[in-house]
Amino acid sequence: xxSRQYIDVHIIQTVPPANLNRDDQGNPKEAxxxxxxxxxxxxxxxxxxxxxxxxxxxxxxxxxxxxxxxAGKLAERIGxxxxxxxxxxxxLTGALLTPLGITAGRKEGDTAYLFFYxxxxxxxxxxxxxxxxxxxxxxxxxxxxxxxxxxxxRDTFRTGHPIDVxxxxxxxxxIPALNVDAAVQVAHAxxxxxxxxxFDYYTxxxxxxxxEETGAGMIGTIGFNSATLYxxxxxxxxxxxxxxxxxxxxxxxxxxxxTSFARSMPTGYxxxxxxxxxxxxxxxxxxxxxxxxxxSAFEEPVTPATETRAxxxxxxxxxxxxxxxxxxxxxxxxxxxxxxxxxxxxxHGETVGVLEEAFGAPRSFDVLLTDVRTHLTGxxx
Numbered sequence: 001x002x003s004r005q006y007i008d009v010h011i012i013q014t015v016p017p018a019n020l021n022r023d024d025q026g027n028p029k030e031a032x033x034x035x036x037x038x039x040x041x042x043x044x045x046x047x048x049x050x051x052x053x054x055x056x057x058x059x060x061x062x063x064x065x066x067x068x069x070x071a072g073k074l075a076e077r078i079g080x081x082x083x084x085x086x087x088x089x090x091x092l093t094g095a096l097l098t099p100l101g102i103t104a105g106r107k108e109g110d111t112a113y114l115f116f117y118x119x120x121x122x123x124x125x126x127x128x129x130x131x132x133x134x135x136x137x138x139x140x141x142x143x144x145x146x147x148x149x150x151x152x153x154r155d156t157f158r159t160g161h162p163i164d165v166x167x168x169x170x171x172x173x174x175i176p177a178l179n180v181d182a183a184v185q186v187a188h189a190x191x192x193x194x195x196x197x198x199f200d201y202y203t204x205x206x207x208x209x210x211x212e213e214t215g216a217g218m219i220g221t222i223g224f225n226s227a228t229l230y231x232x233x234x235x236x237x238x239x240x241x242x243x244x245x246x247x248x249x250x251x252x253x254x255x256x257x258x259t260s261f262a263r264s265m266p267t268g269y270x271x272x273x274x275x276x277x278x279x280x281x282x283x284x285x286x287x288x289x290x291x292x293x294x295x296s297a298f299e300e301p302v303t304p305a306t307e308t309r310a311x312x313x314x315x316x317x318x319x320x321x322x323x324x325x326x327x328x329x330x331x332x333x334x335x336x337x338x339x340x341x342x343x344x345x346x347x348h349g350e351t352v353g354v355l356e357e358a359f360g361a362p363r364s365f366d367v368l369l370t371d372v373r374t375h376l377t378g379x380x381x
Contacts, residue, residue, distance in 0.1 A: 005286060
C-alpha cells in the first residue's frame with residue numbers, strides 16, 4: 001500500500017466519580033481547554049489500558065512485552081531451547097546483545113531503557129544459537145563474537161512485529177535501526193464540559209478495635225471527578241501495513257485495536273470507584289486526506305441546560321456530529337467510509353438524526369468492526 005489512509009476513532013464515554021489517571025499530587029489529571037478546567041486522561045494511560053486489554057483476548061506469544069530485563073528473558077529462552085546451563089545461556093545472551101549496542105542499566109542484567117519486543121521475536125533470536133549452543137560456548141570470547149556477528153540478530157528484531165509493537169511503535173534512542181514508527185496516535189481524553197476536583201474523605205475502621213476505644217484506624221482523602229470524555233485516536237493504515245507487511249494482517253490489527261481501545265479503561269483507583277463504563281458512542285471514519293480530531297466541538301463547554309436538557313452525553317454526541325458535518329462542509333474531502341454505534345434512547349431522536357446524517361446508519365459494535373474490516377480489505381460494507 002502506497003496511498004495514505006487514516007482510520008479516525010471518536011468516542012464519547014461517561015465516567016462516574018473516579019481517579020483514572022493521577023498527577024504528581026495523586027489527583028485526577030486536568031487541563032485548561034476553552035478557557036475552563038477539564039478532566040484529562042493521558043494518552044499513555046489509555047494506550048497501556050488498551051495493551052493490557054489485548055492480553056485478555058490474544059495469546060501472550062502473539063503480543064509484545066516492554067521491559068528492561070530483555071537479557072534475562074533471552075537467557076531463559078536460550079536455556080529452554082538449547083538445554084544449556086544458566087551460565088552458558090547468559091554468556092550467549094551477552095554475545096547476542098552486545099553487537100546491537102543496547103546500553104546497560106544501573107542494575108546488573110537490566111537495559112538502560114524499556115525495550116518493547118515480541119515474544120516470538122525473542123524466540124527467533126534464541127533459535128539462532130539453539131542448535132549450536134554447545135559449539136559456540138566452547139569458543140573463546142573473540143571467536144564467539146566473530147561467529148555471532150554473522151547471525152541476523154538485528155534483522156530478527158526488525159521483522160515479525162506483534163500487533164502491539166506494530167500499532168504503538170518502538171523507540172530505541174541509541175539504535176535508530178531498531179525503531180518502529182507507531183501507526184497509532186492517541187489524544188489525551190478530555191471532558192466535554194467543565195469539571196471540578198472533589199475529595200472523598202474516608203476512614204478505615206479497625207475490626208479488632210475494642211468498643212471503648214473510639215476513632216478510626218486510618219483516615220485519608222482521594223481526589224476524584226466525574227466526566228463525559230471525548231476520546232480520539234487515529235490509525236495510519238499505510239504505516240500499519242508497512243509494519244506488518246500485508247494488508248490483511250493490518251486490517252485484523254485495526255479491528256483488535258478498535259475493540260480494545262473502546263472496551264478498555266485505565267485502572268487508577270478502580271477498587272475504590274469501580275468505574276467500568278462502556279462508551280455511549282463509537283464513531284469510525286476512514287479518510288484518505290488527513291486525520292481529523294473533532295475536539296473543537298467542545299471548545300465551548302457543554303452544559304446540559306442549554307443543549308438538549310437530556311444530560312451531558314447526548315448533548316456531547318450532538319455537538320460531535322454537528323462538528324463532523326461542519327468540517328466536511330467547510331473543508332470537503334468527505335470520508336471514504338463512516339460507521340457508528342450508539343446507546344442513545346428513543347427520546348434523543350433529534351440527536352440520533354444528526355448522528356445518522358454525520359456518520360450514516362447506526363449498527364451494533366460487532367457489525368461496525370466487521371464493516372470496517374470489509375472496507376479496509378477492499379469489500380463493500
